[in-house]
Amino acid sequence: MISIPMEYGLTLAGILFAFGLAGVLMRRNVIFILMSIEIMLNAAGLAFVVAGSKWHQADGQIMFIFILTMAAAEVSVGLALVLRFYHRFKTLDADEASRMRG
């Protein structure tokens, strides 16, 4: 049958996570930051599923469901915040919100 080493799956997850991390750190637009966070969550979920698949158990998938749920909740709240952010600062620059400096 199909034989995919677990490492490849995890490596894919790792690459996607790294991309997401770089995106969070690189981008100044809040929406892009949120998108990159989604990428990271997705990658983490992928890692879970790969692991669950190796052991032929449903636990990995269940974990992914939870992650998905959390991501959905987070995105809705986060985008609401983005709207507020835009109202307040008239721009989507994350660096504008630096009143807590010093």
Add this chain to the structure above:
Amino acid sequence: METLFYISSVIAVIATFMVMVKKNVVHALLYLVVSLLAVALVFFVLGAPFIAALEIIIYAGAIMVLFVFVVMMLNLGSKDAERESEWLTAETWAGPVILAAVLLGEVIFILLHRTGPPFSPEIVGSRQVGVALLGPYLLGVELSSILLLAGLAGAYHIGRHFEDEGRGGGRP
């Protein structure tokens, strides 16, 4: 089947890379959708059809649509795209790329140490997942429903317009 896995992973990586690089928000979003679809395909290959379907429905279907709606509301245009390219200079992405690369390197290093035997994925179907959800993970299900409730209430409250604030001004 393996080739399917490799192809979809390559597509996922490329699409994610394009997400990072694109200046236009909507383009990046679309690339992100493609990436998610590719990952769903990977799930399918790995024998988790239920999760693959969930990924497409919820992640690509609901969350990304939410993103698109918000972007449309914010009415981001080409001016913003220019600003993005202004912001994405070499000195900006050098540091993060290095950090991410180092992290990736560490992860791969760990992985290389433990090469186990390749496994043959069985299909873990929806029935199995459902039984596990309503069995050992019942509490988690309940908690995530509370989380969704909290998210709902929070999003509603935060996104609300107050009477004394106009569309383009006012303090939050």
Add this chain to the structure above:
Amino acid sequence: MLELLWLIPCLPFAGFLVLALAGKRLEGRAVALVGVGSVALSAILSVMVAVDFMSAPPPGHFYTQTLWQWLDVAGFSPGITFYLDALSLVMMLVVTVVGFLIHLYSSEFMEEDEGYSRFFAYMNLFVGSMLVLLLAQNLLLFYLGWEGVGLCSYLLIGFWYKDPKNGYAARKAFVVTRVGDAAMAVGLFLLYNNLGTLQIQELMEKAHQSWSPGSLLPVAAAALILGGAVGKSAQLPLQTWLPDAMAGPTPVSALIHAATMVTAGVYIIARTHILFELAPPVLAAVAVIGALTLLLSGFSAITQKDIKRVLAYSTISQIGYMFLALGVGAWSAAIFHFMTHAFFKALLFLGAGVIIHGLHHEHDMFKMGGLRRQLPVTFWTFLIASASLSAIPLVTAGFFSKDQILWLAWSSGRGSKWLWAAGIVGALLTSLYTFRMVFITFFGEAHSEVSKKPGTRMLIPLVVLAFLSVTGGYIELPAIMGNVTIFSGFMHTALPPVKPLSGEHMEWILEIIAVVVSLGGVFFAWLFFLWMPGLSARLARTSPGMLLHRFWFSGWAFDWLYGVLLVRPFIWLARINKDDFIDLIYTGIAWYNQAMNSILSLTQNGKVRFYAMGIALGAIITIAIAVLR
């Protein structure tokens, strides 16, 4: 009776404690009772002990009393031990009796001062320390008393501390005597290191046995002790502090800077005379220092305007006489002069105090005048004291003591005619400046009105001291005039006698010269300052006269010299050393903290991405640590 010896220093200490702890709460009369009473009791006890000692002398003519063991470490075990012999007995008597009279006087003099209890506390502490100094059996206890009197001198000179000038004078006194004290301490170290003990009698024995006369060690040790004595007794080159110390209240000047503390140097040289005899160059130096100092301060005294400064220079000069006597080996003559000097100098200061008190703290003699009608008792006692100071023949104590010194300066084995000549010139100067002071202050027309006449508590000490200034000399008459040797006979139980090398014939000649000189001084003073006062003023206005006047007025410019040689380089050194590399350590720590703060505060820039980068970095490092382990 001799067992009560320990009470004599302890009573003033007890008085000090009572006044220091509770003085503010006691009213004036109680304070005076404690302050004067403690010294009075000491005086009575001293007299009783003296009578007992002289009538039934203990074996060896000394008496030791140990209170307790002070230290006992590595074989070094000094005790709080008192040692009474003829030398310490005489000095103890003088200190307590004269001290009592001065305390009585100051109970009225300092009456309106708000620091009344503080004054008596300090004075009692001083008397206690001085007695410890005199009665100490070992040099460590002696040094304790030495430092104690130095401290009290500082405290009392700067008694009116609200005026910064007084504080400056007190600091000057302390620093200058400190130089001497440091030399003395090094001398003590030297003695202990080489001879292994600090008990005075034992020390002298060992020094006599182990060291040969003129070798390096005794010369060094004696020179260092001389350094200490010179500081405390205000001799050359450390005499600059005493004229400025007149900033303190007059009873302080009387007690400390006339009768007692300044004679501590004389005491220590007499006490360690064996050591000094083992170092002939140092002994010669003692005599030379004495001679030079008495001349130098004599010249300075004839130009002073402040009555207390005249008396200060006079004190320096008279102690020069005592040093001269010590240097030629006339040990008991020095102590004899110390005793008579204590009487008449204290009297002079107390009389000056009456004048100052009565004229509202006026010190300038030229603003006084004609006071003999307004202050008769003061005038007569002051006159008697001045006569004693000038060694007016036959009726005063000073005559006998000073002439004994002059005779022995010529005729002793270590004497020389140059020393005698210095002493004679000094005697002329003494009577000159003394009677200049008397004539300007008490004769002539009055420039100021006396507003406060002295009361009995101020007059009784004056009278008693005047009596002593006259009769104190009769216990020691020279060979040509009856050869009464009560005093020196008693002193020779503790100090070696001196043999005059010239005969009676020479003694008569020298005696006559001395008499002529002292009376001549009086005559010249009368001439220049009473009969033709304009003459001295005109002389002073000529250009060599003005130069001389300024030179002598400033004490032969020693202050200026020390300022240029020592004070200014020191201040310069302190100033360039202000930012030296040790400071760098402290300021470096502060600077480093500030630098770190400014660097680290850059990380608090409020930007989300930056913080996210921090998280990523932390994660990488943690994983790296886990991986590499």
